[in-house]
Amino acid sequence: MRVRILLQVAADDGGGIPEEVACFNKPTEQAEDLGLSIAEAKVLLAAVQERMVKAQATAWIERHRCCPFCGTQRRNKGSFPIVFRTLYGDVALRSPRLHRCPCQAGSGPAKSSLLAELIPEHIAPERLYLETRWSSLAPYAAAARLLADVLPVASGANADTLREHTLEAAERLEEELGEERPSFIKGCPADWQELPNPEGRIVVGLDGGYVRDWKDRKSNFEVIVGQSRPEDRDARYIALVHGHDPKPKRRLFETLKSQGLQANQDVTFLTDGGEEIRSLTERITPASEHVPDWFHIAMRLTVLEQYARGAAHLDKAAGTRLLDSLESIKWLLWHGNHFRAAQEIELFEDEVDGLDVEYSHLGKFVRTAHDFANYIAANAASLINYGERFRAGERISSCLAESAVNAVIGKRFAKRQQMQWTKRGAHLLLQIRTRVLDGTLRFEFERWYPGLANDNTGAIQATAA
Ligand SMILES: [Zn+2]
Numbered sequence: 001m002r003v004r005i006l007l008q009v010a011a012d013d014g015g016g017i018p019e020e021v022a023c024f025n026k027p028t029e030q031a032e033d034l035g036l037s038i039a040e041a042k043v044l045l046a047a048v049q050e051r052m053v054k055a056q057a058t059a060w061i062e063r064h065r066c067c068p069f070c071g072t073q074r075r076n077k078g079s080f081p082i083v084f085r086t087l088y089g090d091v092a093l094r095s096p097r098l099h100r101c102p103c104q105a106g107s108g109p110a111k112s113s114l115l116a117e118l119i120p121e122h123i124a125p126e127r128l129y130l131e132t133r134w135s136s137l138a139p140y141a142a143a144a145r146l147l148a149d150v151l152p153v154a155s156g157a158n159a160d161t162l163r164e165h166t167l168e169a170a171e172r173l174e175e176e177l178g179e180e181r182p183s184f185i186k187g188c189p190a191d192w193q194e195l196p197n198p199e200g201r202i203v204v205g206l207d208g209g210y211v212r213d214w215k216d217r218k219s220n221f222e223v224i225v226g227q228s229r230p231e232d233r234d235a236r237y238i239a240l241v242h243g244h245d246p247k248p249k250r251r252l253f254e255t256l257k258s259q260g261l262q263a264n265q266d267v268t269f270l271t272d273g274g275e276e277i278r279s280l281t282e283r284i285t286p287a288s289e290h291v292p293d294w295f296h297i298a299m300r301l302t303v304l305e306q307y308a309r310g311a312a313h314l315d316k317a318a319g320t321r322l323l324d325s326l327e328s329i330k331w332l333l334w335h336g337n338h339f340r341a342a343q344e345i346e347l348f349e350d351e352v353d354g355l356d357v358e359y360s361h362l363g364k365f366v367r368t369a370h371d372f373a374n375y376i377a378a379n380a381a382s383l384i385n386y387g388e389r390f391r392a393g394e395r396i397s398s399c400l401a402e403s404a405v406n407a408v409i410g411k412r413f414a415k416r417q418q419m420q421w422t423k424r425g426a427h428l429l430l431q432i433r434t435r436v437l438d439g440t441l442r443f444e445f446e447r448w449y450p451g452l453a454n455d456n457t458g459a460i461q462a463t464a465a
Contacts, residue, residue, distance in 0.1 A: 199260060
């Protein structure tokens with residue numbers, strides 16, 4: 001069977017002669033004969049794309065040849081070659097080189113390339129979008145290979161170009177982010193009460209993760225990752241490289257704002273209780289609370305319990321007292337009895353300090369016990385009645401943040417795969433990856449390139465039917 005594919009490009013005033021763009025000889029013997037092969041699809045897409053882009057560029061040039069100020073036809077002196085890179089191939093175009101109109105004497109360059117106004121970046125926005133999206137999901141080189149696997153991308157589909165385009169998109173987002181402030185609380189409590197009822201509590205889990213440092217391959221740097229979950233809206237991710245990001249509070253604030261945050265809305269920040277992350281959550285919004293999540297408290301208690309068991313092998317009586325004490329600390333903290341928990345922790349510390357056994361981990365045990373006491377003391381004002389919240393069906397553990405760390409850092413930044421990162425490279429890629437994971441990257445591109453929203457799907461369905 002011979003399949004000829006014709007293309008008719010009709011201008012707004014009709015017309016346009018159908019033209020053959022591809023012709024395939026198709027046997028029908030086996031499954032692989034049916035329909036278009038990858039190679040045929042690439043040929044077809046590239047052929048259609050070339051004709052479409054050329055026809056559109058020609059029409060655009062015709063409409064813009066005259067001076068936009070006085071309407072006189074501008075003098076043409078030769079043309080510039082331009083290569084427009086699209087997802088469906090490179091299209092070679094010629095851009096008229098126009099003289100400046102006499103009415104604009106003295107302003108701007110004497111000659112200019114007309115098509116540079118239409119395609120200043122020489123690349124199709126949708127190609128930038130897909131390159132950026134895929135680069136956030138797979139290593140740059142792999143993303144480039146995936147593109148080339150299925151699309152007739154003729155040039156530029158390599159790791160360096162994808163990295164460059166991805167980081168440029170991220171930088172554009174960074175430039176749009178407003179200034180950092182020590183506080184994002186504005187107005188006064190009386191105004192907040194005037195606001196309509198908010199939608200419900202927003203719970204934000206924040207936690208730290210690590211990626212390998214490119215400069216010093218033996219060390220890691222810290223990435224703060226979080227997920228913000230409103231009751232009635234989609235969750236969003238946030239991620240930043242700690243110490244590198246100059247606007248962490250603004251970033252957190254804008255994420256919440258995009259989810260409809262209002263000043264009278266309850267927000268719970270669940271964190272690991274560390275000082276860095278806790279300070280990030282301060283003065284973001286008035287009706288907020290910071291809560292060290294139960295997961296991290298329980299994890300610290302489990303570590304102490306293991307040491308206590310080790311000690312119990314050598315001194316059964318002391319070991320049993322320590323384990324009983326830990327049990328009671330856990331119970332008191334869970335039920336929000338912080339005063340008695342603090343007393344019990346003090347007794348526990350004394351008991352550990354007084355241990356007289358040949359326990360090889362004794363030094364570490366003592367340090368961990370004091371660390372725990374300091375941790376609880378530092379977070380004393382933020383501790384809640386976890387049991388009560390738990391029974392009320394509210395979040396008390398940042399499994400939320402744990403899974404966010406895994407999702408956002410995950411395989412893309414994996415330490416195991418020996419990937420190394422500069423702080424800048426990791427921070428920028430995180431801005432793209434968080435948006436890909438929560439499904440908001442496309443909206444940013446449609447904001448930059450509003451025409452992307454016009455994808456003719458309705459018309460395609462109508463033709464197909
Ligand atoms: Zn003019």
